[in-house]
Every structure is written in C-alpha cells, then in structure tokens.
Amino acid sequence: MRYGMIIDLKRCVGCNACTVICKQKNGTPKGVFWGKVYATEAGEYPHARREYKPAMCMHCDDAPCVSACPTGASYKREDGIVLVDQNKCIGCRYCMVACPYDARYFDFGAEGSYFPDKDPNPYEEEQAGKRKKGTVSKCTLCVDRIEEGDIPACAQVCPSKARTFGDLDDPKFKELIVQRGGYQEKSHVGTNPSVYYLPR
Numbered sequence: 001m002r003y004g005m006i007i008d009l010k011r012c013v014g015c016n017a018c019t020v021i022c023k024q025k026n027g028t029p030k031g032v033f034w035g036k037v038y039a040t041e042a043g044e045y046p047h048a049r050r051e052y053k054p055a056m057c058m059h060c061d062d063a064p065c066v067s068a069c070p071t072g073a074s075y076k077r078e079d080g081i082v083l084v085d086q087n088k089c090i091g092c093r094y095c096m097v098a099c100p101y102d103a104r105y106f107d108f109g110a111e112g113s114y115f116p117d118k119d120p121n122p123y124e125e126e127q128a129g130k131r132k133k134g135t136v137s138k139c140t141l142c143v144d145r146i147e148e149g150d151i152p153a154c155a156q157v158c159p160s161k162a163r164t165f166g167d168l169d170d171p172k173f174k175e176l177i178v179q180r181g182g183y184q185e186k187s188h189v190g191t192n193p194s195v196y197y198l199p200r
Contacts (some may be wrong), residue, residue, distance in 0.1 A: 002061070002080035003141060004194035005155065006176060007054050014039055014052035018154035018163070025142070025153050027127020030114065031162040032105045034139040035154055051200065052149045054162070056154070057082065057103040057139035058185065058193030068098035073136075080168070080194050081141050083185035089135040096136060109133030168194060 013038055021030075022035040035056045042051050059082045064084060073088035074095045084095075084104075093133045111128055113120045131137070137154065142152035142158045150156070155163040166173050176182070182196040 001078070002168045002194060003146065004059065004080065004166070004173070004196065005056075005141075005152070006164040006166075006173065006182060006196045006198060008162045008164070008180075008198040009051070009053060010198065010200045011160045012037070012052045013162075014050065015159060016159045018054055020033065021153045021157040022139070027123075027130060028137070029107060029110050029128075030112075030132065031110075032107075032137075034103075034105070036179050053197070054154075055101070055103070055185075056195065057141070058101050058195045059141055060140075060189065061192035061194065062190060064098040064100065064189075064191060065095035065104065068094040077143075081143055081146075082138075083140055083143065084133045084136055084138060086135050086137075089132075091134040091136065093132070093136060095167075100186050100191065101193075104136050104138045106136055107131050107133055109158070142190060147193060 016037050018035050019033055019037055019051060023033060023187050026034060028034060036053065038053045038055060043049050059080055061080065063076055063082050066076050070092065071088045071090055073085045074082065075085065076082045091106065093106055096106065113124055145152060151165045155165040177196050180198040182198050184193045184196055
C-alpha cells in the first residue's frame, strides 16, 4: 500500500478549486498555499493557449525532507504519506532546504484577518489556534479524511476530475500511468514522488 495521486493535465482547467478547498480546509496563514496551480502560455498566435499544472507535496518514497530532519519531526508513514509532527519540529527549516519541490512552509506566526482593518472572524481565530508558530507545515494529503475512508479534498472537489487518488500498487493505477505516459516531476533527483502527471 502506497497512497498517491495522478493528475491529468489534459483535464485540468486551472479553476483553482483545489487551491481554495485546501486553503479552506487547512486554514493556512496568509500567503501560504499547500496546493496551487501554475499557469503558463504555450503555442503561438493564432494557436496560443493557457496550460495549467497543479503542484503540491509529492509525498516522495525517498523523501529528502525526512532524512534532513534532525529531530524526526518529518516522517513517512507505512502507507507513503509524509507528515510533520508539530510537537517535534524545532523550526530549523533543514527540510525546506532539502525539498526539491518547494512544498514546505514556515509559520512566522502572522495573525490577523484577510480583510483589511477587520478583526479576525471566528473561523480565522479557530484556524490560527491550530497552528504552531515557528514550525514547518505542508500538504498532508488530507490524512484525516483518508483515515475516515474518504479521499483528499482537492481530488473530491475537482470539477473536471483531473485528480485520481488511490494506491500506487493497484494494477489499475499502474496501467493508467503506463497507458498515458505518466511521469514524475523532477524524476532525475531520485525521490520517487507519489504524484504522477498525465501529459496533455
């Protein structure tokens, strides 16, 4: 069992529903997005087009963030999900330097409301109370939802069904990756990510 995600770039329309639901669910600080969508332009007039590529923690099989962590705060579960134990994190940020995907964020303790000149609303206060200043955070692949038999929020909310979540050891998963020529981001660094992209 090794959990992973397949992202079909042909289906992604750049709506950012995944970005919004991740932000809402996890209540990350201002400017911090565990999941995001990059937009680029391709082709030339009159055939120019926008292309989109979602990005997140890759939950690497050989995670450099885990080996770089001096306290064991960054760790990988048996099912392949990479997490951060906030109680063990000392904020040294070695894991951030080690991550080749820029998928980790340091909490500087920024508080306040998203709305200028307004006090934090009850939702913002509740989410801020869950964070620990001076520690690193990242995508958890919605491990809480997985443990309840659900799928990550970003996969559930995607209107174009560009995301497929499941067990990378499942033959159907492997077949889909092979059939469509799926690839891993920055495969040359040898981390063996659990996120695969299907080309356009």
